[in-house]
Amino acid sequence: MYVSDLALTDFRSYGEALLSLDPGITAFVGPNGQGKTNLVESIGYLSTFSSHRVASDAALVRYGASRAIIQAKVVSDERTSVLELELVSGKANRARLNRSPLPRARELLGMLRTVVFAPEDLSLVKGDPDGRRRFVDELLVLLSPKLAGVRSDYERVVRQRNALLKSAAGARRGGGNADLRTLDVWDEKAAAAGAQLTAARVRMLRDLRPHVQNAYERVSSGQSQAEIAYRASVQQAMSDQGSEPGGEDALTNADLVEAQLLEAMSRLRPKEIERGVSLVGPHRDDLELRLGGLPAKGYASHGESWSLALALRLASYELLKADDWRSDGEPVLILDDVFAELDSRRRNRLAELVAKAEQVLITAAVAEDVPEQLEGARVDVMGSVATRVR
Amino acid sequence: MSAYDGVVQELIDELGQLPGVGPKSAQRIAFHILSADTERVHRLATALTEVKARVRFCEICGNVSEEDQCRICRDPRRDGGLLCVVEEAKDVVAIERTREFRGRYHVLGGAINPIDGVGPDDLRIRELMTRLADGEVTEVIIATDPNVEGEATATYLTRMLRPMGIVVSRLASGLPVGGDLEYADEITLGRAFEGRRSIDV
Ligand SMILES: Nc1ncnc2c1ncn2[C@@H]1O[C@H](COP(=O)(O)OP(=O)(O)OP(=O)(O)O)[C@@H](O)[C@H]1O
Ligand SMILES: [Mg+2]
Ligand SMILES: [Zn+2]
Numbered sequence: 001m002y003v004s005d006l007a008l009t010d011f012r013s014y015g016e017a018l019l020s021l022d023p024g025i026t027a028f029v030g031p032n033g034q035g036k037t038n039l040v041e042s043i044g045y046l047s048t049f050s051s052h053r054v055a056s057d058a059a060l061v062r063y064g065a066s067r068a069i070i071q072a073k074v075v076s077d078e079r080t081s082v083l084e085l086e087l088v089s090g091k092a093n094r095a096r097l098n099r100s101p102l103p104r105a106r107e108l109l110g111m112l113r114t115v116v117f118a119p120e121d122l123s124l125v126k127g128d129p130d131g132r133r134r135f136v137d138e139l140l141v142l143l144s145p146k147l148a149g150v151r152s153d154y155e156r157v158v159r160q161r162n163a164l165l166k167s168a169a170g171a172r173r174g175g176g177n178a179d180l181r182t183l184d185v186w187d188e189k190a191a192a193a194g195a196q197l198t199a200a201r202v203r204m205l206r207d208l209r210p211h212v213q214n215a216y217e218r219v220s221s222g223q224s225q226a227e228i229a230y231r232a233s234v235q236q237a238m239s240d241q242g243s244e245p246g247g248e249d250a251l252t253n254a255d256l257v258e259a260q261l262l263e264a265m266s267r268l269r270p271k272e273i274e275r276g277v278s279l280v281g282p283h284r285d286d287l288e289l290r291l292g293g294l295p296a297k298g299y300a301s302h303g304e305s306w307s308l309a310l311a312l313r314l315a316s317y318e319l320l321k322a323d324d325w326r327s328d329g330e331p332v333l334i335l336d337d338v339f340a341e342l343d344s345r346r347r348n349r350l351a352e353l354v355a356k357a358e359q360v361l362i363t364a365a366v367a368e369d370v371p372e373q374l375e376g377a378r379v380d381v382m383g384s385v386a387t388r389v390r
Numbered sequence: 391m392s393a394y395d396g397v398v399q400e401l402i403d404e405l406g407q408l409p410g411v412g413p414k415s416a417q418r419i420a421f422h423i424l425s426a427d428t429e430r431v432h433r434l435a436t437a438l439t440e441v442k443a444r445v446r447f448c449e450i451c452g453n454v455s456e457e458d459q460c461r462i463c464r465d466p467r468r469d470g471g472l473l474c475v476v477e478e479a480k481d482v483v484a485i486e487r488t489r490e491f492r493g494r495y496h497v498l499g500g501a502i503n504p505i506d507g508v509g510p511d512d513l514r515i516r517e518l519m520t521r522l523a524d525g526e527v528t529e530v531i532i533a534t535d536p537n538v539e540g541e542a543t544a545t546y547l548t549r550m551l552r553p554m555g556i557v558v559s560r561l562a563s564g565l566p567v568g569g570d571l572e573y574a575d576e577i578t579l580g581r582a583f584e585g586r587r588s589i590d591v
Contacts, residue, residue: 153538156538160503160505160538160539163504164504181509181510182502182542185545186542188545189541189545
């Protein structure tokens, strides 16, 4: 698939912007702070409802404006669709598809598939688990949009459960009795949604694994082997409690995980009440990345970390490409300022691997940062005005 | 810091407390009221005080009513064996519009929501139990909203009602998950009633 037209209203630094795009490669070029990333970020946001740069949506709405609108025409083999998303600060997004309002904005998820490469990707390897969980969940939702509901329900249940645990912890400290009559209910809801999410993540991870290994080999020229494993807090809790946690297979069985989560929660209950937080479930899980047998985090060199981060994104692209049962075509690739970060070897590898993609959108401060293999259309970006020059 | 003097600011502050009214709208409504003729403002003020003076909550079901007991609770043609539990009085209106349901209602006054500090004691659950004690009601349909809080409330109630030998079912099929009951259209809501399912606990 590819984006043929993009229209922005009050998004980031853009008051109004209209842009036509072709399939193939387009480079957005201009000095720092002129609005290149803002443009491609809007396309990424339309795809996953999250930005690769900020966790909160507030900064996406133009300063002083009350709402932002992203509109894109998306062309795939079978059809052309107009996707529209309205972001209102502090409120739920509103979405329209081919001009008709959708009852829930998240029905738009999965309609536009993107893979974003950005300097921030290094934190997939070097950073905290929440970045890796977000990576897994965003890919999961692109592959299976209905999981967006499971994910947001689960997050809501955990917030409710934490609030209850916190008030119980407070009541305890005040010498009173905690009102825990509803905790069993929240345990049950957390276990049900949590198990579904866990099983879906692990099943996807199995499909992703060979692509990660393959991509890492290609990016790093076979220096070492990349391994990727799911670390489930429920299995950790089981083995801490002296039970047999089971392996990766066990995690793909949602019924089994649900039972394990319930058991772990009931055994952890005193500790959870003392701490006032939910200690087990997919919100506490992690993706373990290893290179040549050693954990990547803390051990891998800067260059190796970059290769692995690129491999994760390339693998996402390959997996989305392989999972094209709706014949939407390939996902749109967005490369935000990555070439400037890479040494020449990795640069060339990456360029070769993406050169033939259906649509590639690249941002770079200077034209020389774009590898020669990626010659294509060019849009100059200056003071939040985008001008097609080639 | 207040932008306006005394009573004007007071009015804006009061309006701003209403659901769905932000500071900007509050200011707009306040100035609209200031420029409207006295007669109309008087009618609005009377409507507000009258509604508070005359309308109360049905002592049986918690629905809004102008008498001690609401129209539905007083209606002898209603099936006394069937009870539908909802979060808010506005849900009663939504279900009544479908004309599918012949039983009576019980309004909880919300859903379990620890983030907002709402637990079982803040809802009309004790009143529900008292109502069910005499055994007349044999089936309870739980029509809380199809979102996380509504589902948790439904599960909590089911766990209390099942041991009493009451048939418990949940309104579900067809309702948009994650939504509000009051926004469901009549046909969807009507179908949801026909397709209600018994809950496993
Ligand atoms: N919500 C907003 N409202 C107004 N302006 C904004 C908003 N968010 C970001 N900006 C402005 O947008 C500019 C940054 O744009 P962007 O990140 O697209 O730059 P860029 O061209 O990618 O630069 P670089 O080459 O440094 O990556 C900054 O000047 C910033 O002040
Ligand atoms: Mg940038
Ligand atoms: Zn009544």
